[in-house]
Amino acid sequence: MIRNRISNRSRGRIFKHSGLHVFLWIFCLSVLYGSLELSAQAPAADSLGYTVVIKVVDANSGEPVEAAQAKTLLFEAAGTSDQDGVMSIVATVPYDVVEVRAFGYNRVEVPLQGRSEVFVELYPDFFSAQVGEEEGLLANFRKSQNPASSVKLDAFKHGAYLSADEFIHGYAGGEVRSLRRSGVSGLGSAMFLRGYNSIHRNSQPLILVDGVPINSAYDEVSLHKGYFGNRLADLSAYDIESINVIKEGSPIYGGKGANGIIDIRTKRGKSMVTKIEVNAFAGISEVGGREIPVMDGDAYRIYVSDQLVSAGRDPSDLAELAFLNDDPGNLEYRRYHNATDWNDEVYRSGFIQSYNINVDGGDEQAFYAFSLGYTGEDGVVRNTDMQRLNTRFNADINLRDGLDLAMNVAFTTVDRNLLDDGVAESSSPSYLASIKAPFLNPYTYTLGGTETSVLEDYDLFGISNPNALIELALNTNKHYRFNVGVEPKARLSEHFVLSNYFDYSLDKSKETYYSPVKGVAPILFPGNDDYSENFFRGQVIRNVGLYNDARLQFNDVVNGEHILAGRMGVRYLMNNYRVEYGEGHNSKTDQVRNLINELEYRRVKGDNADSRYLSGYFTFDYNYANRYFVSLSAAADASSRYGADTEGAFDFLGSSWGVFPGVNAAWVASSESFFPKSKLLNQLKVRAGYNITGNDDLDPYASFTYLVSQRYMDRGNGLVLGGIGNSGLKWERTASSNVGLDLSLFNNRLTMSADWYNKATDDLLVLKEYPQVLGKGHYWVNDGSLSNTGAEVALNLKVLNLTRLWWEVGASVGHYKNEIVGLPNGRFTTSLLGAELLSEEGSAAGVFYGYKSLGVIQNDAALIQQPLKTPHVTTGEDVFFLPGDVLFEDLDENNVIDEADRQIIGDPNPDFFGSFNTLLGYGNFTLEALFNFSYGNDIYNHHRRSLESGNDFRNQSEALLYRWKSEGQQTTQPRAVFGDPAGNARFSDRWIEDGSFLRLKTITLSYRVPVKTQMLESFDVWISGNNLWTLTDYLGRDPEVSAGNGVLYQGIDTGLLPGNRGIVGGIKLNL
Amino acid sequence: MKWLNRVFVLFGVLGLMLSSCEDMLEADYNGVIAEEDYHLNSPNDSIYSMLGIVKALEALGERYVVLGEVRGELLELTPNASEDIRQISNFEPAPDNRYADVRDYYAVINRCNLFVERLDTSIVAQGQKVMQKEFAAAKAIRAWTYLQLLLNHGEAHYYENALVSVLDAEEVESKSRMNLEEVLPLLIADLETVRDIPLPGSLELGEDVVDSRKLLLPVRFVLGDLYLYNGDYEKAAQAYYDLMYNDFLLLTDEYRLQLEVVDLAFTDYFSSSWNQAFRPINNETELVSFIAGSVAYGSSNGLDSLFRLDYELKPSEVALDYWDTQTYYHSQALSRQGDLRRYGSFSVNTFYLGSLANSETRWVNRKYTQTENTWAVPIYRVGLLYLRYAEAVNRAGKPNLAFAVLKNGVSAAELNNNSIIPEQEKIPLAPYMDFTRDRFNVFSATSEINTRGVHSRGSGNVHNIVSYVIASEPDWTLQDSILYVEDLIVTELALETAFEGNRFHDLMRVAKRRNDPAYLASKVASRAGAESLRLQGLLMDEKNWYLPY
Incomplete structure (x- = not known):
């Protein structure tokens, strides 16, 4: 008792x-x-x-x-x-x-x-x-006996997948919240497991490829707007054997495990029979989503004249302007009287082709798997393309009795031609296609009125010619990755195995970016009256990773029922990440497109961030009679990023070490003799776990005080205090509790897995301002906490199992609630892409914080009673609202619309999200469809805001046709005034939309050709459609958005290319 | 148990690995220097670090002009003025006003402290303690920065150690702040130990800054200012004098604005080398120290925006009056209204605001300069040095000597002329007024004049003008003459150094010395038109002279 x-x-x-x-x-x-x-x-x-x-x-x-x-x-x-x-x-x-x-x-x-x-x-x-049997993080286990919360995705059957994250996006939609980065192939998605465990630092899962942590460089900044160098695109989907999503970050990855783990395994040779698999596909695509319709030439002409008048231009002068002069005899008539569909100039049909061959086989001494693949794509934006070449060789060699050697060698190159994407006024052709005057033409005319092939320059409204960017830009990204891994493994005795995995990897990306003279509006240097007429940028990023994992494994079975397994090891990871950047301006000719000495405003910069990580870990699994499972594990981590005087850590070898323990247990109730023997409930497993993990994504320079060289004048360098360190800095700590249930029902027709979790993160990394006597600056501290509570359900149902007709459906649905528990000052706001994001105790991180609109002020009557005013953006002087302006809610009722009137106007987090798939087979035909959905999330439509602000000369959406023009007019669209003095376009709920959607992501029909010869084992042909159907009320191009990899960037639509709509056909041969 | 042996081998290997673990976790930070590894023991290190201090000082250039001039009476706002500038001009700064941020001062101070702490001054090269000069220069910058902080905010946390951790900083902040009167003796004592150490050697910094020494502040100038604020007038005079002598800083007739005279009449043409003085690129002898920065992409020149691009500020009527009420003399017979320095202080430009709007006339400050690569704000120059010297000697009881600095210039000839400097001011001859030394008389052999009066820079040949004298009433005491000359000096400071950033502090210094807040209040209020009463009232309370801390 x-x-x-x-x-x-x-x-x-x-x-x-x-x-x-x-x-x-x-x-x-x-x-x-x-x-x-x-x-x-x-x-x-x-x-x-x-x-x-x-x-x-x-x-x-x-x-x-x-x-x-x-x-x-x-x-x-x-x-x-x-x-x-x-x-x-x-x-x-x-x-x-x-x-x-x-x-x-x-x-x-x-x-x-x-x-x-x-x-x-x-x-x-x-x-x-x-x-x-499945491959776990450290050892194989039986799926029915796994005490931890994870989901395993097997190699896919058919489809045009380029990388692992696309695959996860389709099949684990409820268990991994993945947000597609853009429609550019291979960019993958920002992935989040079980909410956001950090606000300012990486919240995306640790990615392991064959057990080696990949430096995902999530915060890397590309020279190309809207582009992200996705490291997962280095791995061909045809090389993937399995993807294991470990949702409950296993504590053996200690300070790296808090965001969960995605464990990707590549194919290895398994049998002595030589197998050859050939996959090939090709397809066409067009730009997906739905463009925001913009005004035609005539409507735009009226709009821009109104803008000119509101900018102070005398209405009587307007007729002088060539674009308003309708006299065909005018010299400039042809230039300004066109009906150009700029989308036709920018977009085209994309084309993709891919060829892959995988060979595996072996003999008594060795197994091997070899692959070679090529994928080429012409993007839907003209002059953008991608080419990938990948090869991999995995071997498992038996050196002698009890001694094995595993080897992995892989090499991938990805070459791209890119153009800026999203809202970028002078550089993104896709955005320019919307804002460019439809009455202009990309090419000039001769005096006789014949079109030439000479590009038009930027126009009188200061808007670039998208064709010039397409034809003259030299925007490339060349990336390669090489890695080699060896793992000798010695069976020391019946019970002990000793192994050591060593891996070396080299990632290198070289980017060039050129903004032409011709056709592109010059950019004013900030704080200066000089212009950049053209510029070149170059960047080389290199990451060298060294990884070593020495491990001793122990297995024993005592009395047949007590199954014991233990592993202990030491893991070491070193990453050397180096960036070199150079930029120069004003060569003033498009003939020279590289970084030469003659350029003006040249500057170079670089970073060299080294990080090292050492971890000792052990796990001990005890399994009693395949019914009771307990797994204990712990890791002790030291990292070069931790401070030297960290609290809650122990000192060893001159470093601070954090300890991350965990326990997971499971009970397979259905194996018990007393379990009801019924066809209704075939299997029941309950799971529970409590794990402490960390997030060691600390700023590499944050834990020590250092001096750094800064450019002074045009020649000197000065050594300044670069940062005041916090020697007590440590990881963000996440304690997660999980309970889960795995069921198999109705004679194994329905399997279900459900999880409930709570993740409590404290020691959040937040930036604090220096004490004033240190000067300006911020330092990182561990202060603040948040929690994520949620549930996941995954189902698989065999709906039909007839003689020639089979139908299976699967679904996964997820829900999380992110809540900030504590912050140093209770709250903070972040300005991002024109949005204000509030992070406040009691609400989720980064909710939209702005003004609430109550319609358009229709007439003077109300204003005379109660004049409403707002401070001017720059001078702070009072600006009075007028009829036609937006009526914003005056929260504090002081008749002034200012910062005090901001409120929470939206939440980017969904109520639930997920995916489902159906697989229908009839004889040799298979029809598979994948849907994904999100419900209840808000999106800040930055893209639409830039097309409906009505405050400058950019072409705008058709909504502006209904702009307020006179009293008594009933409209929801405010007046268009140059410069927007009343701030009608300010960050308000006008730009917040419900981002719920249901999308048919892919649908694939395949047919197994009934031929079987000595040579040919199977022959499949398939055809697949992508993004063919979407159900949404969202007004932007595409409700699937992610403006970046950080937590606060989710739910912001910057108008990046929507996922392509396309048809792909392919074959698969097994020889 | 054969496997046991292998396990032992394994642990042996692991042990070996762990023994080198400290290195394993030591990341290479190639781009940065950890604070604990920061030691300055070679001249190259110290130059690199000195530029770091100067880099930190860059942030104070615009601030110096804004706080010194927008609060003075010589500038007024245009309708374009931003909220921040407006607040400064109205003496109602909000705590988050960007010009009221104390942190930029502390960034310089802490950088200097770190430099001074880590510098190995004992290193000897070619028989010299080579690091001493940098040591002194850093202390001068530190003292100047503290002075600015105290003048603008009234109080400061005073610390001499280098703050390299947040804990250190929090400890400093836990102590109470000190005011100018408390800090001055500490700064003076600190600088007196290095007062005779000259500036370090010169370095050419790119195309524009030919002499890197001008980015530093001479110890004696800073020390002179500190004395002046502290009421040590003789010591101040001595410090300024020593600087003139040692650095050969003569106020010659080189930088003058002169009207062309044809047939005993003025033409409209005037020659000016005065504005040359403000250009760092020309390595002019006038400019002693300036704060400079790059205008490369990404680093902007705030003053250029304030005065030109955004056009937030323009000269006030009061400022124009200062110049316009002076008389320019060619000779006793030929004179004209107006001091020509008006035309050197600002220019009138026509601005085109793009194809879709009209043009506009803008009055642009000519005192800050901007070349293709560089902006520069003058901090110290020869004209100011002589005026400060005059202010000191005047208060030391020598108004005639002080007036001679304005009218005649100071060299052996003037010193020996009893009608210029009467005997009671030179017997005994104070060491700070010994202008008989060769350096002050280099041009004696030629017909050229050794030194000029400051006033002659814009008002012609005033040294010959009988009417330009210290006024006198029968019952005037020495003190009355001193006050009279001090007023002349304050006016001359406006004529000579308008828009350079000194004005408000000059008025403050004199008002405090006279214990007369109205002196400052009425001068500042004079620019405010309808607002002048409010401003006058506000400024009668000395605490409104300071920005919020």
Whole structure:
């Protein structure tokens, strides 16, 4: 009794959440009950075991399955079915589980539950596999026995996937919130597992490729607007064996695990039969989404004349302007009287082609897998393209008895021609296509009125010619990655294996960016009256990674039922990340497009951020009789980024070490003898875990005080205090609790996995201002906390299993609630792309914080009663609202619309999100469709704001046709005034929209050609459509948006290219 | 148990790895120098660091002009003026006003402290303690920065150690702030230890800054100013004098504005070399120190925006009156209204505001300069040095000597002329007025004049003009003459150094010395038109002279 109380209290301390607490009690009592049961039953089984008769039939026809194989998982016993589908095996214990498999069918696991006769129904392997061995972080395990929360994605069947994140996007939509970066191929998506565990630092999961952490460079800044150098695009989707999404960041990755882990494994040779797989596809695409319609030439002419008048231009002067002069005899008439659809100038049909060959095979000495792939694409924006060449060689060599060597070598190059994307006034052709005057032409005319091939210069409104950018820019990104890994593995004894994984990788990207003289509006240098007429930028980024993981593994089975496994090891990671950047202006000719000495305003800069990380880890797994699983793990991490005097760490070898422990447990209730033997509920596993992990994405310079060289004048360099360090700086710490349930129901027709979690993050990294006596600047401190609570459900249902018709549906839905618990000053706001984002205790990080609009002020009447004013943006002088202006809510009722009237106007976090897929098979045909959706998230439509502000000479959306012009006019569109003195276009709920959507992401029809020869094992042809259908009320181009990788960038639409709409066809040959 | 042996081998290997772990976790930061590794023991290191101080000082250039002039009476606002400038001009600065940020001062101070702390002054090269000069220069910049902080904000946290951690800084801030009177003796004591150490050697810094020494501040000038604020007039005079002598700073007739005379009549043409003086590029002898910065892409010149691009400021009527009420003399017989320095202080430009709007006339300050690569704000120059010297000697009881600085110039001839400097002011001859030394009389052999009166720079040959004298009433005491000359000096400071950033502090210094807030209040209020009463009232309270801290 006393012992019980103590254990109760100590558990209470560890598990803060009472729901979890109750659950754990039930769990423990169940275990107790289970073991009592066991002790009661155990004597019943005699030492020779007892005989179980297993009958295996086809789930559809009920016909017996011949040559099905069964084996017990605990005490070894096996059998093969006869022509009646019957076999008998001698089981040692009544609670063992048999795995039954047969050619052409999916495996099943059947708990014996003390029965002497077992009836097993098998489903064809058309359906997704639900049981089997999987590769875990450190070792293989059986899916049904995994105590941690994770989801495994197997190699895909067909489709035009370029990288792993696209694949995750489609299949794990509820478990990984992934936000597509843009429609440019291979850019992938920003991925978040279980909410946001950080505000200012990386919140995206750790990515492992074959166990090696990849430097995802999430905060790398490309020279190209809207582009991100996605490291996952280095890996061909055809090389991927599996993707394991470990949602509950396993503590053995300690300070790197808080955001979860995506563990990608590449294909390895498995059998001695040489297999060759050839995949090829090609397709066409067009720009996806829906353009915001803009005014035509005539409407724009009226609009721009109004703007000129409101800018102070005398109306009587206007007729002098050539674009308003409708006399065809005018010399400039042709230049200003066109009907150009700028979208036709900028966009084209894209074309993609890809060829991949994968070979694997081996002999007694070695297995190997080799692949070679080429993918080429012409983008939907003219003059943009991508070419990728990838090759990989994985080998597993048996050197001699007990000594193996694994090797991975891979090389990828990705070359791109890019153009700026999104809202960028002078450089993004896709944006220019919207704002450029439709009455202009990309090329000049001769005096006789014939069009030439000479590009027009930027126009009198200061807007660039998109064709000039397309033709003259030299915007490239050349990237390559090489890595080689070796892992000797020695079996020391029956129980111990020693291994050491070493990996070297080199990533290099070289970017050039050129902004032409011709056709591009000059840019005023800030604070200066000099212009940049053209400029060149170059950047080289290089990352060298060294990784070593020395590991000792232990396995033992005691008395057949106590299965023990332990691993301990030391992991070392070093990344040297170097950036070199150069820029120069005003060569004044488009003939010279590189960084030469003669350029003006030249500058170079660079960074060289080294980081080192050392971690000792261990795990200990205990499995009692395949029913009770407990896994303990811990890691101790030291990092060059941690401060030297870190609290909550221990000192060792001159560094601070953080400790990250965790425990996960599971109970396979369905294996218990007392478990109801029913077809309704075939399998039940409950899981619970409590893990402490960290986020070690600290600024590399934040923990020490340093001096840095700064440019002084045009020649000198001065050594200034670069940063005052915080030697107590440490990781963000996340304590997560998880409970989960895995079920298999209705004769294994429905499998379901559900999880509830709470992640409490404290020691958040936030920037604080220096004490004044240090001068201007900020330093990082660990101060603040937040939580993410949520749930995930994944389902898989075999809807139809008929003779020639099969139908499976799968779905995954996720929900999280992000809440800031504590902040140094309770709140802060962040200005980003014209938005104000509020992070405040009690609400989610980065909610939209602005003004609430109450319609357009229709007439003077109300204003005479109560004049409403607002401070001018720069001078601060009072500006009075006039009819036609937007009526903003005056929260403090002082008749002044100012910062005090801002309120929360939207939340970028969805209520729920996810994906679902259906797979329909008829004979040799398969039809697969993937949908994804998001519900209840708000989007700040920065793109539409720039097209509906009505405050300058840019062409605007058709909404401006309904702009307020005179009193009594009923409209929701305010007047258009140059410079927008009343701030009608300020950050308000006018630009916040519901971003909910449902999208048919891909639909693929494939056909297995019924040929089978000695040479050809199978031959599939397929055709696939992407982004063909979307249901949304969102007014922007595409509701799937991510303006960057940081937490605060999610939910901002900067008008990046929407996901392409396209059709791709391909073949797959297995030789 | 064969495997056990292998395990031992493994742990042996791991042990070896761990023994070198400290290195394993030591990241290479190639681009930066950790503070604990920062030691200055070679001249190259110290130049690199000195430029770091100067780089930090860059942030104070615009501020110096804005706080010194927008609060004075010589500038007024245009309708374009931003909220921040408006607040400064109206003496109602909000705490978040960008010109009221104390942190930029502390950035310089702390950088100097770190430099001084880590500099190894014992290093000897070619028989000289080479690092001493940088040591002194850093102390001068530190003292000047403290002085600015105190003059503008009234109080400061005084610390001499280098702050390299937030904890250090918090400790400093936990102590109470000190005012100017408390800090002055500390700064003076600190600078007196290095008062005779000259500036370090020159370095050519790119195309525009030919002499890097001009980016530094001479110890004696700063020390002179500190004495002046502290009421140590003789010591101040001595410091200025020593600077004139040692650095050969003569106020010659080189930088004058002169009207052309044809047939004993003025033409409209005037020659001016005066504005040359403000250009750092020309390595002019007039300019002693300036704060300069680059105008390369990304680094802007705030003054150019204020005066020209955004056109937020223009000269006030009062300023124009100062110049226009002077008389320009060619000779006793030929004179004309107006001091020509008006035309050197600002220019009138026509501005085109793009194709879609009209042009506009703008009055642009000519005192700050901007070349293709550089902007520069003068801090110290010879004209100012002589006026400061005059202010000091006047208060030291020598108004005639002070007036001679305005009218005649000072060299042996003037000193020996009892009608210029009467005997009671030169017997005994104070060391700070020994203008008989060769350096002050280099041109004696030629017909050229050794030194000129400051007033002659814009008002012609005033040294010959009988009417330009210290006024006198029968019952005037020495003190009355001193006050009279001081007023002349304050006016001359406006004529000579308008828009350079000294004005408000000059008025403050004199008002404090006279214990007469109205002196400052009425002068500043004179520019304010309808607002003048409000401003006068506000400024009668000395605490409104300071920006919020």
